[in-house]
Amino acid sequence: MKRKLLFGERMLLGDETEPFNTVIPFRLRGSFQEENILKVLYELQEKHPWLKAVIKYDENKAPWFEVSKEKLIIPIRIVSREGEEDWQEESKKEWHTLFNPQKQPLMRLVWIKGELVSDILFVFHHCLCDGGSAMTLLHEFLQLLDNLSAKISLENPILGIQDVIPNEILTSRKQQFKAKVIGQFAKTVVQCIPIKTKTINRQKDYLIHWKLDKETTSELIFYCKEHKITVNTFLCATLLKAFEKVRKEKAFNKVSCPVDIRRFAPQIKDNHIFAFGLMIVVSLNKKIGFEENLKLMQKAVEKKTSKLNPYITMMVMESAHGVITKFTNLLKYGKSSNDCMFSNLGRIQIPYQYQNFSLENIFSPSVIGPLGNTTTMVTSTFRGEMDFSFMGSEGYLAHSDALAIREELIKMVKQQIESLAVL
Known part of the structure; x- marks a missing residue:
């Protein structure tokens, strides 16, 4: 199973040299075993195929999510819990830790382990999921952690833009023309904007x-x-x-x-x-x-909000893959x-x-x-x-x-x- 990354996902993925990570911290009171947490993560992967995906590149150097044929384990890093704010320091550490998306899953877990209380961090590469997806995964993780036999619905994954945009819009000549015109205008503007060669020192x-x-x-x-x-x-x-x-x-x-x-x-x-x-x-x-x-x-x-049109926006962006590097650099280097x-x-x-x-x-x-x-x-x-x-x-x-x-x-x-x- 595989699908090509959409424009926005490619923008978040970048060139794999700089981290772009989302961290979801939560606190549990109870006693847990690493073996059980690993089993829960495995079950999540079985329900959500993209948690088993890595990034592969085609002949045009375009990235794809591709479910690995090998068994990929979501990594767990365990640290001892010393205080109430350890999760903040570990969150900052995770911001700066690169994923290896061509060989490992785009999710990992940090277990700040205490005797009675543990803080756990879900860490995702931002190109994989948004906050809504992360909250769903957290809910399912907790259900399975409590009962490994809990029934979690199997995700029918999105395999491309055709699974998001209704066919009557995607195949409409009027909408295609509109997206093409807006996309061409946007590409022209992006190409004409000068780009600095030096980023602001973060x-x-x-x-x-x-x-x-x-x-x-x-x-x-x-x-x-x-x-x-x-x-x-x-x-x-x-x-x-x-x-x-x-x-x-x-x-x-x-x-x-x-x-x-x-x-x-x-x-x-x-x-x-x-x-x-x-x-x-x-x-x-x-x-x-x-x-x-x-x-x-x-x-x-x-x-x-009423004027937001996700379908035409996606169609426009999907027509602009040729300027993805220029657009990303505008965001990175722009004022x-x-x-x-x-x-x-x-x-x-x-x-x-x-x-x-x-x-x-x-x-x-x-x-x-x-x-x-x-x-x-x-x-x-x-x-x-x-x-x-x-x-x-x-x-x-x-x-x-x-x-x-x-x-x-x-x-x-x-x-x-x-x-x-x-x-």
Whole structure:
């Protein structure tokens, strides 16, 4: 079984010389054996063929996912658990550890082993799967860890663009012409843009983690409902204000937000291992107040989201494989034009109590890669608590500024909640 990597996946894969890894940390209370964890990982591979895939190149040097004929074991690295924050140091270590995609699976596991409590990291090459796929794999891993006989549905893997785009669109001459025209224009623009030969010195990468307690999380959600906005919009607005307060004239007033393609392409199921994403950019209107901005931003988000067309976007991108290197270099060497990427996984609906152990925590994923500005914030909500991972690099955003942005964001959240209580 094999399939050619899509344009976006090729972009994330790169040339295999620089890591682009996603880390999903979670905390378990219970006792485990390495042999059992290996069995669980093997079962996951049996249910999801791409977990047994390596990267192969054809005669045109195009990469393919190809299920290996040899038995490939997902590697486990075990370290002793010394403290509550070991997972953060191990996460940063995993950011910088290359996969060997032509010989090994694009997933590995780190077990930070304690007597009663263990922290486990799922590590994926970002070209393999997105956050939604990772959460499905985590849920299945926990079910199998509790009961190896648990029934996990067999993935019917995506084998190409034809499995995502409806045939009536993919074969439509009108849509093909539209994609060709847009794609040709995009390729021409990419070819004409001059590229620097030197990247910005990223310097030291960092990870900042914090949580909002259950009460604050609940009040934040209530605030958003009262103002008829999404939590995502509220957090984007507070993040932009925090950047403005800390960075002043250096702030770009732009946050890019991934949008789950599954909302628009029902062919992509929850258990599909897939890494293609859509994106919108949001900004504040500096001439109006915060609450007015929330309403305006919500309308802007809804308008931009409604215009997203995953099918034509994919068709355009698939016509642009000839400029993949140039496009990747533009991202890598180009000047940053946004403050941050912000991703909200929302409420994680994975049970926390099992027969043989309990899932104490799921920490928000972290990701860092070589394609330009690394500043990223990811949030998720598990067991009623909103969790934040804020990652970046000194060369793009000083660690001291990132800490100040965190404090400003927390302060603004509390101020807005309190303002609602006064009314």
